[in-house]
Amino acid sequence: MKAEDFRRFGHELIDWIAEYFENIDQRPVLPAMEPGDLKAQLPSAPPPHGEPMDQIIADVDRLIAPALTHWSHPSFFAYFATSTSGPGIFGELLSAAFDNKSMLWRTSPASTELEEVVLDWLRQMMGLDPGMIGIIYDTASVSSMHAIAAAREGVEQRIREEGMSGRPDLPLLRVYVSEQAHSSIEKAVITLGLGQRGLRKIPTDSEFRMDVDALADAINEDKRNGYLPFCIVATVGTTSTSSIDPVEKIVPISEEHAMWLHVDAAYAGSAAVVPEFRHILAGCERADSLVTNPHKWLFTPFDLSVLYCRHMDLLKRAFSLVPEYLRTPEQEKVRSGSDYGIQLGRRFRALKLWMVMRYFGHDGLAARIREHCRVARLFASWVDESPDWELLAPVPLALVCFRAKPRDVPAEKFDALNEAIMHGVNASGRALLSHTRLNDKLTLRLSVGNIRTTEQHVRQVWQLLNDELQRRTT
Numbered sequence: 325m326k327a328e329d330f331r332r333f334g335h336e337l338i339d340w341i342a343e344y345f346e347n348i349d350q351r352p353v354l355p356a357m358e359p360g361d362l363k364a365q366l367p368s369a370p371p372p373h374g375e376p377m378d379q380i381i382a383d384v385d386r387l388i389a390p391a392l393t394h395w396s397h398p399s400f401f402a403y404f405a406t407s408t409s410g411p412g413i414f415g416e417l418l419s420a421a422f423d424n425k426s427m428l429w430r431t432s433p434a435s436t437e438l439e440e441v442v443l444d445w446l447r448q449m450m451g452l453d454p455g456m457i458g459i460i461y462d463t464a465s466v467s468s469m470h471a472i473a474a475a476r477e478g479v480e481q482r483i484r485e486e487g488m489s490g491r492p493d494l495p496l497l498r499v500y501v502s503e504q505a506h507s508s509i510e511k512a513v514i515t516l517g518l519g520q521r522g523l524r525k526i527p528t529d530s531e532f533r534m535d536v537d538a539l540a541d542a543i544n545e546d547k548r549n550g551y552l553p554f555c556i557v558a559t560v561g562t563t564s565t566s567s568i569d570p571v572e573k574i575v576p577i578s579e580e581h582a583m584w585l586h587v588d589a590a591y592a593g594s595a596a597v598v599p600e601f602r603h604i605l606a607g608c609e610r611a612d613s614l615v616t617n618p619h620k621w622l623f624t625p626f627d628l629s630v631l632y633c634r635h636m637d638l639l640k641r642a643f644s645l646v647p648e649y650l651r652t653p654e655q656e657k658v659r660s661g662s663d664y665g666i667q668l669g670r671r672f673r674a675l676k677l678w679m680v681m682r683y684f685g686h687d688g689l690a691a692r693i694r695e696h697c698r699v700a701r702l703f704a705s706w707v708d709e710s711p712d713w714e715l716l717a718p719v720p721l722a723l724v725c726f727r728a729k730p731r732d733v734p735a736e737k738f739d740a741l742n743e744a745i746m747h748g749v750n751a752s753g754r755a756l757l758s759h760t761r762l763n764d765k766l767t768l769r770l771s772v773g774n775i776r777t778t779e780q781h782v783r784q785v786w787q788l789l790n791d792e793l794q795r796r797t798t
């Protein structure tokens with residue numbers, strides 16, 4: 325592409341994006357389409373010849389944008405609502421332009437060194453202790469998988485050299501999580517060859533937090549049976565309810581049994597940048613590793629997950645393999661990302677986080693997260709005060725779990741009613757909610773996390789929910 329064309333279409337696309345954000349609330353959050361609708365409009369064969377850029381951009385407008393679920397829409401309240409931001413987008417743009425493959429220090433000094441600096445800034449913002457060293461992966465699923473691999477390396481059973489299959493000398497290795505833990509931990513256990521029986525799920529208390537006595541009993545029982553308990557994964561901000569496992573009480577158990585303690589703070593870790601919410605990480609100063617996702621609640625475009633680890637030597641021992649063609653004279657003095665994971669080449673992700681942190685500053689990031697928590701609690705207070713609705717879990721941060729329970733509807737119809745209300749709201753295109761199941765009750769979830777979401781958007785979805793309830797009960 326000629327420089328003049330690059331400039332012209334670049335300006336055009338930036339204008340397109342600016343307009344997209346300015347008018348995003350005119351678009352339906354969820355596209356009104358059926359599976360296969362987009363595919364049916366696209367040619368099934370590749371373009372034999374190059375096509376003009378303005379035609380390609382026109383097709384983004386005509387075909388792609390209408391088929392998007394708009395995660396940046398201020399009324400996107402589903403899953404964990406997350407959104408990108410201007411400085412984050414610029415970081416992605418530059419990173420694509422530089423196209424560094426950040427595998428060795430030499431192939432990308434800026435990426436390697438900026439990553440170390442920026443992750444130390446984030447560590448300070450979250451109040452984590454200096455022994456925690458950060459490394460970037462794509463997602464929390466991958467970060468946690470690497471943490472458990474490092475923990476496995478630490479059991480000194482020569483698993484790296486000899487593997488696990490066909491070894492009668494190897495006891496059953498076990499990882500412990502609460503029943504509310506994210507499925508990514510189970511996937512990590514499967515991926516690492518530990519098998520699903522290598523994961524033990526611990527019950528939770530009435531507020532969906534890991535039951536610490538049940539954890540201690542499970543570990544003791546497994547030890548009596550000859551198993552090798554080696555890792556506990558606590559969650560700070562579970563996916564269904566954002567409950568916070570009592571890390572401070574889990575630490576003594578992990579220390580007593582010399583087990584690795586990994587903390588999954590993929591969602592809630594960002595909240596620790598708000599000084600008055602820092603307590604959610606109490607006890608994490610004694611954890612072995614912790615994952616947090618700036619791509620969730622720190623206005624950084626997907627993907628960017630950070631693993632903080634106290635034992636980088638074990639992570640390196642688990643993954644480093646340096647063939648001749650990757651040897652460099654400076655390798656003993658520098659950190660090479662490829663030594664710490666399964667990937668060789670890594671994207672220059674630190675750039676976007678650096679731009680986000682510099683643009684908003686610690687106080688700007690904290691102010692936005694604090695406001696999200698305020699409006700979520702306001703919504704929770706409306707639910708709590710209404711005779712037709714109820715809260716189904718505490719609201720420690722910015723996620724509300726609730727359901728309709730009108731007096732004139734029998735309780736056995738609540739699940740169907742709430743499902744219908746959710747689908748009604750979502751089909752309107754004016755807001756998007758998701759659900760979970762708590763104590764066998766279908767539960768609606770409202771997550772506030774978008775940079776554009778204000779109190780007015782939350783008021784609007786409350787109205788929509790009440791309109792849907794009325795429509796279905798009168």
Ligand code: PLP
Binds near residue numbers: 463466508561562617
């Ligand atoms: N852990 C928790 C607590 C989550 O809520 C999620 C996703 O929502 C994940 C892990 C997985 O995140 P990722 O998509 O970055 O793998």
